[in-house]
Amino acid sequence: MTSATRATAYIRGLLPSRPDYRDLRRTWKGDLVAGLTVGIVALPLALGFGVSSGVSAEAGLITAIIAGVLAAIFGGSNVQVSGPTGAMVVVLLPIVAQHGVGAVALVSIMAGVIVLAAGALRLGRAVSIIPWPVIEGFTLGIAVIIFLQQVPSLTVGGQADAASHSSNALVAAIQAISSADWTYVPWAVGAALIVIACMLLAQRLHPGITGSLAGIAIVTILCLVIDSPLAVIGALPDGLPMPTFPTLTLGSTASLLGPALTIAALAAIESLLSARVASSLADTGPYDPDRELVGQGIASIGSGLFGGMPATGAIARTAVNVRSGGRTRLASIVHAIVLLLFVLVLSGPVGMIPLAGLAGVLMLTAYRMVHKATMRSILKSARSDAAAFIVTAIVTVSFDLIIAVVIGIVFAGVFAIRNLSRGTxxxxxxxxxxxxxxxxxxxxxxxxxxxxxxxxxxxxxxxxxxxxxxxxxxxxxxxxxxxxxxxxxxxxxxxxxxxxxxxxxxxxxxxxxxxxxxxxxxxxxxxxxxxxxxxxxxxxxxxxxxxxxxxxxxxxxxxx
The missing domain is CATH 3.30.750.24 (STAS domain)
Structure with a gap:
């Protein structure tokens, strides 16, 4: 085989092909149903993550639509659903506070290029070096941060005072409580509790009911009927913006290189973990980790060009997709089309959704990210694994997600080497x-x-x-x-x-x-x-x- 032939085969292995859709004739009905279901589930999450990141609800929707399509076509998983996620919000909020909202599109493109390059260099298997306790500690820390990030929406009306708050979620939550408007808090907490109650009761009533969407609809209607002080999303455009490349200067690129590397590492880790979990949920075919990185890189680049945020694979939406019958990439594409229809047809009503309702969705989502049985298993296992889990979670909440993963890996590695050396x-x-x-x-x-x-x-x-x-x-x-x-x-x-x-x-x-x-x-x-x-x-x-x-x-x- 000549070098040119090998290079061609190498490139083809990272690009879409007809075998991606070989089961479509058999599964298309299930894919359509799953895509519709995931689209409905993803709407409040996309809006909520867009708002919580400090960018906008519009940016969250754009990311879910553009990245959802691009990652589905170019990614390495048949069932992965991509878009804005809680982990990415945790990283973006400090970037917005330091560099402004305008930097998000540029850092999204930069991170996308890095992830794309990692896939092209066949670095997709690198995620396997992350120990399970570190992953779970990382997840726990993210859940805590997402929960704490919603406190300002329940105390001071959303993003009004965001600029005066710390970029650390714990400190910002304390600041928001100390400066809370106690005439506003009962309204906001009540709206969040209504949404949470709907989410908890929906599955008991009927598996087909999307509790988050039902709860948000109820809260929105109540706010229209009752004169409430609740802050709302605000006006949304009734279409997608034209793609534009953000202003690029040497200074802005240099200052955003560090954040871009952090986002790229996080996007790669979360997407590969999500794809790996998805492949074990049902017989949906194997996933290609290198191609998954290529797809996620292209998705973040596309999202940034349309004014969106960096994207990753979303395990919660991916799990809903698989459990709803999604078996091919069509399901994720349909999910993006459903969200696009919301933008084209229902942008007015969507703009009336109270921010406190979205906070309720994200708070319960954060709670559900924490698996108590898993925590007990790790804490009762080897002391080294329990220590790695606890340290990773604490560092994630206190400092930085990527630093937490690195410290967790080093921590677990030191104990693993020590245990290995005891076998000598x-x-x-x-x-x-x-x-x-x-x-x-x-x-x-x-x-x-x-x-x-x-x-x-x-x-x-x-x-x-x-x-x-x-x-x-x-x-x-x-x-x-x-x-x-x-x-x-x-x-x-x-x-x-x-x-x-x-x-x-x-x-x-x-x-x-x-x-x-x-x-x-x-x-x-x-x-x-x-x-x-x-x-x-x-x-x-x-x-x-x-x-x-x-x-x-x-x-x-x-x-x-």
């Missing part, structure tokens, strides 16, 4: 068979498990502390993974023993370790190249010959 053992063995005179001066030392940097010093100390032997046989047939530090420790062991006059024999070097041992100098440290054995019997025979010669020399010198 040093055992002193007896010589098999009938003991001979002088065998007490031969030590057979077996090294088990992995020999890595975390256990290298301990192994060195345990072996070099051994006394009373003239010959030491290092048995390595049970040795597992060895890194450069472990090989260097073996070299130090051989050199230390030889300096003390102890002859070192090595038995059972596995072929997988031989090149490393030669490179580091372990084998070169032996007194003689014949001190390397594949058979234990040969090694013992050679050790006994050393003892015999040493005993003979001692006897001769005594006679003289």
């Amino acid at each position: 053992g040093v055992q002193r063995e007896e010589i098999a068979g009938t003991p001979l005179a002088g065998d007490e001066r031969i030590s057979v030392v077996r090294i088990d498990g992995p020999l890595i940097f975390a256990s290298a010093d301990r192994v060195f100390e345990e072996i070099t502390r051994m006394r009373g032997a003239t010959v030491v046989i290092l048995r390595m047939s049970k040795l597992e993974h060895v890194d450069a530090s472990g090989a260097h420790a073996l070299q130090d062991i051989v050199q230390s023993l030889e300096r003390r006059g102890v002859t070192v024999l090595i038995k059972g070097v596995q072929p997988v370790h031989e090149d490393l041992f030669r490179t580091i100098g372990v084998l070169a440290s032996l007194r003689h190249h014949r001190h390397l054995f594949t058979s234990m019997d040969d090694a013992v025979t050679h050790a006994r010959s050393h003892i015999s010669r040493e005993t003979g020399r001692t006897a001769a010198s005594t006679t003289q």
Whole structure:
């Protein structure tokens, strides 16, 4: 295969193809129903996330429509539903506070280019390095932040005082409560409770009822009938804007590079996790993680061009899609078309929705993100996993999402390496068979498990502390993974023993370790190249010959 042919196959693997829709003739009815259902479910979420991000409800809708279509066509999952998500809102709010609303479209495009490049470089499998406790701690932290972000909508009428609040959700919630308008709070809390009650009761009454939409409809009607002080979304356009490229300057690009990298990392992590979970919910075919990144990158770029926000795969909407019968990309495309119809036909009524009602939707959504059984399982598991879960959640709420993931991975990795190093053992063995005179001066030392940097010093100390032997046989047939530090420790062991006059024999070097041992100098440290054995019997025979010669020399010198 020529390089041109390989390059063509490589590119084709990341682009849409006819097999994406091979099951459409069989599943199209279910896809239409699922798309309609997800579209209705997504409407309040798109509006709410748009408002909570500090941008606008319009931006949330644009993101759900544009990104929903583009990610469905170009992404690597047959059932993934993409759009604005709570995790992205958590990152965007500080960016809006620092750089202004106008920076969102540009940072969306920049992040999209980064995610697209990651997919083109085949980095989609990287998410597998994130441990499960870290993912759950990350999710818990996001849920807490989303919940806290709704407090201003219930106390001061939404975004009116947002500029005076901290970019940290916990601090902003405390500030909002301290400056609350207590004549406004009962109205806002009442509206949120009505929506939450509808969401909780809807599934008990009938699975087909979308509780969030019903609750918002009830609250909106009540606000029109009753003269209430509740802040509403406001006027929305009755169509999509024309795509435009945001103003690009060297200064704005440089200042937004850090936020863009954060958004890109978050978009990649959340989308790949969502796609992986979706593939386990039903038989919808495998997902391609690299192509998923390409699709999500294109979706964020498209969203930014239309004035929207960065997009990611949304696990809640994806799960609704699968459970409603969605099996191909048509379902996600239909969901976007449904949202577009809301914009074209019902933009007026949608603009009358109270912000407090959307806050109720997002508060219950945040609550449902926390799985109590999962939390109990992690907290009752190994202390290292529980610690990684707790630390990730705390850092997510207190500082930054990506920092939290990095700290969580490092935290879990340190404990994993520590536990792995505990599997390294040093055992002193007896010589098999009938003991001979002088065998007490031969030590057979077996090294088990992995020999890595975390256990290298301990192994060195345990072996070099051994006394009373003239010959030491290092048995390595049970040795597992060895890194450069472990090989260097073996070299130090051989050199230390030889300096003390102890002859070192090595038995059972596995072929997988031989090149490393030669490179580091372990084998070169032996007194003689014949001190390397594949058979234990040969090694013992050679050790006994050393003892015999040493005993003979001692006897001769005594006679003289």
